[in-house]
Amino acid sequence: MVSAPERFKRVSGMKTEELLREFTGRKAAGVFSAYVPFEIYHSAGYHPVYLFTWGCDSGLAAEYLPGFCCFPGRNLVEHALAGELSRLSCIVFSATCDTVQSIYDILKVILPDIPVHYLKIPALLSREIAMEYLEAEIDQLIRKSGNIEKISLRRSISLYNEKRRLTARLNRIAWEITPTDYYAIIKAGMILPVEEYNLTLSSFLREIEELNKKVSPSSSIRLVIAGSHFGEENIFRIIEESGMLVVGEFLDGLTLFRRGEVDEENEPLSALARFIFNQVATATKVNFCNRREDYLVDLVREGEADGVILLRRKFCDPYGFDAVLLTTRLEEEGVPYLIIEVDEPGYSGQIKTRVEAFLEMLEIGR
Amino acid sequence: MKNYPRLRCLKSLSKMMDDYYALRSGENTERPVAYVTSGAPVEILEALGITTIYPENYGALCGARRASTPLCEIAESKGYPDDLCSYAKGHLAASMKPEKAPLGGLPPPDFLLCCNNICQTVVKWYQALSDYYGCPLFIVDVPFLNPKEKPEPVYLYLKSQFEELVPEIERIAQTRLNREYLSEVIYLSGQALSLWTEIRSMGRFKPSPVNVPDLFMAMAPIVVMRGKNQAVSFYSEMLDELKRRVTNGTAAVPGERFRLLWDNIAIWPQLLPLYRLFAERDGCFVVDTYTNSWSMNFGSEDDPFEGMAKVYSKAFINLDFQTRLEIIKCLARDYEVTGVVMHANRSCKPFSLCQPLLHRLLNKDLGLPCLILEADMSDTRAFNVNATKERLSAFMEIVEIISES
Numbered sequence: 001m002v003s004a005p006e007r008f009k010r011v012s013g014m015k016t017e018e019l020l021r022e023f024t025g026r027k028a029a030g031v032f033s034a035y036v037p038f039e040i041y042h043s044a045g046y047h048p049v050y051l052f053t054w055g056c057d058s059g060l061a062a063e064y065l066p067g068f069c070c071f072p073g074r075n076l077v078e079h080a081l082a083g084e085l086s087r088l089s090c091i092v093f094s095a096t097c098d099t100v101q102s103i104y105d106i107l108k109v110i111l112p113d114i115p116v117h118y119l120k121i122p123a124l125l126s127r128e129i130a131m132e133y134l135e136a137e138i139d140q141l142i143r144k145s146g147n148i149e150k151i152s153l154r155r156s157i158s159l160y161n162e163k164r165r166l167t168a169r170l171n172r173i174a175w176e177i178t179p180t181d182y183y184a185i186i187k188a189g190m191i192l193p194v195e196e197y198n199l200t201l202s203s204f205l206r207e208i209e210e211l212n213k214k215v216s217p218s219s220s221i222r223l224v225i226a227g228s229h230f231g232e233e234n235i236f237r238i239i240e241e242s243g244m245l246v247v248g249e250f251l252d253g254l255t256l257f258r259r260g261e262v263d264e265e266n267e268p269l270s271a272l273a274r275f276i277f278n279q280v281a282t283a284t285k286v287n288f289c290n291r292r293e294d295y296l297v298d299l300v301r302e303g304e305a306d307g308v309i310l311l312r313r314k315f316c317d318p319y320g321f322d323a324v325l326l327t328t329r330l331e332e333e334g335v336p337y338l339i340i341e342v343d344e345p346g347y348s349g350q351i352k353t354r355v356e357a358f359l360e361m362l363e364i365g366r
Numbered sequence: 367m368k369n370y371p372r373l374r375c376l377k378s379l380s381k382m383m384d385d386y387y388a389l390r391s392g393e394n395t396e397r398p399v400a401y402v403t404s405g406a407p408v409e410i411l412e413a414l415g416i417t418t419i420y421p422e423n424y425g426a427l428c429g430a431r432r433a434s435t436p437l438c439e440i441a442e443s444k445g446y447p448d449d450l451c452s453y454a455k456g457h458l459a460a461s462m463k464p465e466k467a468p469l470g471g472l473p474p475p476d477f478l479l480c481c482n483n484i485c486q487t488v489v490k491w492y493q494a495l496s497d498y499y500g501c502p503l504f505i506v507d508v509p510f511l512n513p514k515e516k517p518e519p520v521y522l523y524l525k526s527q528f529e530e531l532v533p534e535i536e537r538i539a540q541t542r543l544n545r546e547y548l549s550e551v552i553y554l555s556g557q558a559l560s561l562w563t564e565i566r567s568m569g570r571f572k573p574s575p576v577n578v579p580d581l582f583m584a585m586a587p588i589v590v591m592r593g594k595n596q597a598v599s600f601y602s603e604m605l606d607e608l609k610r611r612v613t614n615g616t617a618a619v620p621g622e623r624f625r626l627l628w629d630n631i632a633i634w635p636q637l638l639p640l641y642r643l644f645a646e647r648d649g650c651f652v653v654d655t656y657t658n659s660w661s662m663n664f665g666s667e668d669d670p671f672e673g674m675a676k677v678y679s680k681a682f683i684n685l686d687f688q689t690r691l692e693i694i695k696c697l698a699r700d701y702e703v704t705g706v707v708m709h710a711n712r713s714c715k716p717f718s719l720c721q722p723l724l725h726r727l728l729n730k731d732l733g734l735p736c737l738i739l740e741a742d743m744s745d746t747r748a749f750n751v752n753a754t755k756e757r758l759s760a761f762m763e764i765v766e767i768i769s770e771s
Contacts, residue, residue, distance in 0.1 A: 095509065098487065
């Protein structure tokens, strides 16, 4: 029997096509952007799978996209053109940035046999009229995904809430596990069937928490990792090789699995809309009541982090602006940070050198 | 070099725009001042007596004066990445260092009105401005529209936002909105939009009395003066001049042989030199997609907010790709276009990311030759003159061969 970390690592290292072959029992819904409530597709009988980037540019997408499209967009189009998404029963986007909107348009043309859904998320997530609109949008999405009984949606909400509780427990002890294990567990959570994930993570957490009582806190440098698009395993590996710990993440894509739960007592549709509004917005949205820079600073304090590594995706406008917003606040708070610009994934010696230099600076600062 | 007959009305436009910016400089500026995005429902502000300023228009001005790149470099030195929108970077830098910016920068705003029917980047840009100036930011959120799906929820959502916006602006303006006056402003705005639509349709004539660079130069009032009399009188004058050109058989590009369609925002620093290269090969841009964004009609809704909701949600770039493709195909047929030039604008992803697909489909469905030029609307670093000249020559040869066959 494989251990929980091995299972998570194996799954998180699989490309979408391999994953879909492994989970043939259910139709699969590929989710590309933040804000798509997995619960909806789960209750409609789908296995929702986040479409992480995989591999490097092969040049296939160059005929469909200009060079200044971000890597996740190019990568998804490449997989679509290579036929690697053909096992998906549908693909779901949520309105986040201009690139996601364009990729949605392109996929509708190049994958005419696969339904492509689009959830319009309001740009300003702190006003009631936007929430009413979002409720109507979620209702539309539910209709597109199939006939869903309320009781089934409630059951799915409950399962994903369990996942949120487990993720919160994981985040509290993130520093007790290696950064690459942490990465694999989080990523697997966006891929594995929720039932299996909850079971595996739950037993894994029990083991770690029991172990925790016996170990004293590590003296390693502690980091929060923030920025655009979760999916950069190499950064976690470099952090691990440098002997540092990740005590928290604030990365795009994981928005709906970071904070709080969907109210199970409330009517599911408005509960889902309210839940989305209560989240710390991605950089693509504005929430005057719940600012991103405040959340990041809280994360640093709660995790007693020594610094922040900020990933900035090349050709990503929202996170380009966001980086200035976040770093301005970090500077005010005296929190050291390192910005790493990422494009195609790959183990980079240059990034390793910069991370190590950052480590030295943090050590001197202690 | 071929003689390019300039439109006489552009001289009065130049004076009009000088006056416009003179009234928006230093102490001459009547307050309250709002920074507004180009596709915002400005009629509400106009009816409440707000002085509006359009940072995008200022971005175009900086681009045309080749002042954008040094400003972008200032913003980059403050942490903004080099691949961000050059209008946003240029304007943020002009706010931070007005002494280094054309016109000495723009007067600081009292509030900001951002409407995301043109892109999502404006939301982040205006958020950065709000933080910088410490002033209120109002967002009019226009969801992406596929007219084939039921658009009513989008209209309703927008209408509710207008209703919510009014008391906020009333508080700043310290006056109440007069709905009758709002209707008058909307009427004027509608007149300008109708005239603009008619002006653009003049490109259907053979030879065309208008070339797209003329439209790019003449579009400022439709962006910054909607709801004002000046816009209506300027476009009336322009339409009359174009009609006279048609009567006299005057071509915008003498010896017009090739009728081209331009897609995307202009390359402002290269506006006339670039189009001259096409004109020298007898190519006239008879139509474009960018200025099409203001070819709209307010309709005859009883409720002004309902009419505005319909107009502002249908901004060209807020429509899904299939709808845009159909519009472009209609334009290509109606204007008897023989070739398409697309500006792959590094600063404008909603306009640019689908262009290679558009290229394929226009080629496949209409047999149209297409050229994609990679550049930027205002940052000169993204434009290679020599490479462009070479590609342009090769493209025009293809257009010629296809047109003759």
